[in-house]
Amino acid sequence: MTQQRFKAKRVIVTGAASGIGEATARLFAANGAAVVCADVNVAAARNVAGSLAHAHAVEFDAADAASCKTMIATASQRLGGLDVLCNIAGIMDWDPLPQFTEARWDRMLAINLSSVFHTSRYAMPHLMKSKGNIVVRVPNPTTSTLRPWPAYDMKERATMELGATCTVTHDPRSPRRILLRRILGNS
Ligand SMILES: NC(=O)c1ccc[n+]([C@@H]2O[C@H](COP(=O)([O-])OP(=O)(O)OC[C@H]3O[C@@H](n4cnc5c(N)ncnc54)[C@H](O)[C@@H]3O)[C@@H](O)[C@H]2O)c1
Numbered sequence: 001m002t003q004q005r006f007k008a009k010r011v012i013v014t015g016a017a018s019g020i021g022e023a024t025a026r027l028f029a030a031n032g033a034a035v036v037c038a039d040v041n042v043a044a045a046r047n048v049a050g051s052l053a054h055a056h057a058v059e060f061d062a063a064d065a066a067s068c069k070t071m072i073a074t075a076s077q078r079l080g081g082l083d084v085l086c087n088i089a090g091i092m093d094w095d096p097l098p099q100f101t102e103a104r105w106d107r108m109l110a111i112n113l114s115s116v117f118h119t120s121r122y123a124m125p126h127l128m129k130s131k132g133n134i135v136v137r138v139p140n141p142t143t144s145t146l147r148p149w150p151a152y153d154m155k156e157r158a159t160m161e162l163g164a165t166c167t168v169t170h171d172p173r174s175p176r177r178i179l180l181r182r183i184l185g186n187s
Contacts, residue, residue, distance in 0.1 A: 007032030015089030094149035136163030
């Protein structure tokens with residue numbers, strides 16, 4: 001099964017302790033990449049990393065800009081550089097607008113959206129050096145139909161847009177954007 005199509009690539013996957021992030025980390029590792037599994041749940045991230053060939057776990061809190069910065073620095077140092085950043089860490093929280101509190105809105109945006117800005121920004125110098133890529137998680141297609149969850153659907157769309165615009169600069173060394181579903185092979 002192993003094609004080694006990411007052989008020697010140095011990859012950070014946020015949210016790699018479970019779900020989509022874990023699946024992404026496993027796929028990269030199975031294809032020859034060295035992977036940093038970055039997650040707030042470091043015990044679970046260690047379990048995932050420990051089951052992969054070339055992987056480390058790094059603890060970070062996506063809600064905290066300083067933690068995003070430290071995570072990118074630590075992970076890039078451990079990997080000896082960086083070729084791919086996958087921003088997948090996130091929370092799911094939904095309710096109609098009247099029930100959705102300000103605190104929940106702020107937390108949703110900090111973890112799911114602002115973290116993409118912080119990690120992409122701090123990863124940019126490493127990715128420009130390696131002519132690397134930023135992987136964008138594409139929203140579930142059901143978000144194109146109107147649902148009574150403004151905060152959830154807004155963060156899904158905004159995360160995708162931010163992931164796209166993070167890679168647009170006037171510098172030819174700028175990282176390219178890749179859609180997660182192309183990596184997972186279900187496009
Ligand atoms: N599951 C789906 O069908 C689906 C569809 C579309 C979008 N999404 C979105 O994708 C993201 C991941 O979904 P999932 O199903 O893999 O969820 P999940 O809960 O299985 O995984 C999310 C991971 O992010 C980590 N995380 C949460 N808060 C964090 C923080 N503050 N700092 C660092 N890491 C943190 C968690 O520990 C966990 O390992 C979510 O934002 C979700 O809304 C999921």
